[in-house]
Amino acid sequence: MTMIKKVLIANRGEIALRVLRACKELGIATVAVHSTADTDAMHVRLADESVCIGPPQASESYLNIPSIVAACEITGADAVHPGYGFLSENARFADILEAHGIIFIGPTAEQIRIMGDKIEAKRTAKALGIPVVPGSEGAIRSNEELLRVAEEVGYPVLIKASAGGGGKGMTVAKGPDEVVQAAARARAEAKANFGNDEVYLERYLATPRHIEIQVLGDGQGGAVALGERDCSLQRRHQKVWEEARSPALTEEQRTEIYATCAKAMQDMKYRGAGTIEFLYDNGEFFFIEMNTRLQVEHPVTEMITGLDLVHAQLSVASGEPLTIRQDDISFHGHAIECRINAEHPETFIPSPGTITHYHPPGGLGVRVDSAVYQGYKIPPYYDSLIGKLIVHGNSRSECLMRLRRSLDEFVVDGVESTLPLFRRLIQNPDILAGNYDIHWLEKFLAKE
Incomplete structure (x- = not known):
């Protein structure tokens, strides 16, 4: 070691x-x-x-x-x-x-390679017993194959770039008259963004939630699942609000998907922290991808488990075997994270500049992960994240009350921020009830 x-x-x-x-x-x-x-x-x-x-x-x-x-x-x-x-x-x-x-x-280079290729990742997930979205076995090579697989899977279908990410190289086709053109658009976008025009096809799920499972492995066959996060509130395939645990799952569903993911990571001898992402629709989980790194939203998992994921990463990278087993993990209360960006709250145009006043909220169960300070200049070259507001409560309702209070306390002046958006969301009946899917936020913003 x-x-x-x-x-x-x-x-x-x-x-x-x-x-x-x-x-x-x-x-x-x-x-x-x-x-x-x-x-x-x-x-x-x-x-x-x-x-x-x-x-x-x-x-x-x-x-x-x-x-x-x-x-x-x-x-x-x-x-x-x-x-x-x-x-x-x-x-x-x-x-x-x-x-x-x-x-x-982090993981081995080989594990990163496998999970970084969407087609290979899906093939590997299937072999490891993780449920996958019905679709093509590999890259689509011709329009004839495209039409045949789309017919087998059933419309609507989603055409995705093999090397994709962030919603790039992704198009929906509602019927056979749209599918060839949709594939051409996906290929062109994939080529422009990733230098690789390979695409594959999956069944399009109309109103799914985005549920992801945090995993941790020691590279020696030890691995655990550290609960789920619901990341369904998204804009242009980018997560905006994440919570743990999901308002949509039953304990039985949780136990089953945790066991599936933990076993898959044990079989893979996965090393480090990772996240297995699913679309969840009508009681079923469908694998979409695995992120072989620490996620932006990892703090909500830390808040409900009491585990420091970076400490765990450092321990595993040092060669230490995992000392926790699945049965050792318990979950406490509820946590929500809001990503506060330096963007206009309605147009989402980035707003770099100098922060003239900055006052993060505090109090019991409130955590702010941020690297900004009063007088800090947000440069125009990188992503526009000001910080992450993470709150914890004994229940989801307590967590929401604490979040409302924390958003009211949060002061960022000198640049535009998305704080006003979250102040609107925290008043919405659907959000308060936990009744939303991956398209909810786009529709909400379109109505405004």
Whole structure:
């Protein structure tokens, strides 16, 4: 077993600060890397060491593998935590670090590769006993195959890019007269965004919820499921509000899907934290993808389990076997996370600039994961996340009351923010009742 001594955090913003805090608690030295735009970032100020790795453009800094490896060698970092986004699901990066004798705090490169290819991920999930959406076995090669599989699956169908993500390269066809053109659009978008025009086809589920299961494995055959999160409130396939646990599931459904996911990760010998994402419709789960990294919404799981997922990642990466079993995990109360972005609350146009006043809420059961401060300049080069407001209560109703109070307390001036959107959502009867699906928010915004 190798105890990690110094972690280089290959990320920025709130997730870099989140990882830094976990390392400090465990007595692990930290290295912050940053672009020239992030010189005054909070994680740079708080880290034991910092290294500038390039100009503002992510391709020349946070995605610059040679610069990050050089920063490891300069500082003597023996491990890298990739956070989420950027290089967190880049198998080549994991391979390169391993070749340099540096620990990648995440799954194996092979596991990242398998789950990063949508078709291979679906095939693997099916082999591991995870339920999948009916659809093509692999990439669609011709229009004849497209029409045949669509007929077998039943309309409407969803055509998706094999290398896709974030809703890119995804189109719906309601009948045979639309499917060929829809596939052509998906291929063109996939080629433009991912350099790969391979597409596959699935049954389109009209009103599903987005349910994801947090998993943790030690790479040695030990693995557990740490409950579910309901991430159905989305805009343009991007999550806006996440809660644990889901208002839609029964205890019986939970027990069954946890067991399925835990066993799959044991069989796969999965290493680290990961999330298996499902569409849930009429009592059935359908696998859509697996994220082989820490999720943005991981705090809601931490709030209801009392487990620190970054501590767990560091332990597993050091070679420690899991000491918890599925039966050891208990869930307490309810948690909700709202992603507060520097965006106009109605047009969602990004609003970079200087934060003139900043006052996060506090009190029992309130957590704010953010790297901003009064006077901080939100740069225009990266995502617009100001921070995440996470609240916990003994029940969902208590959690909602606490969330309403916390949103009223939250002050962000100088830039536009999505706080007004959440203040509207917390008044809505459907939200209060937990009665929503993945299309609910788009419809709500269209009506406004």
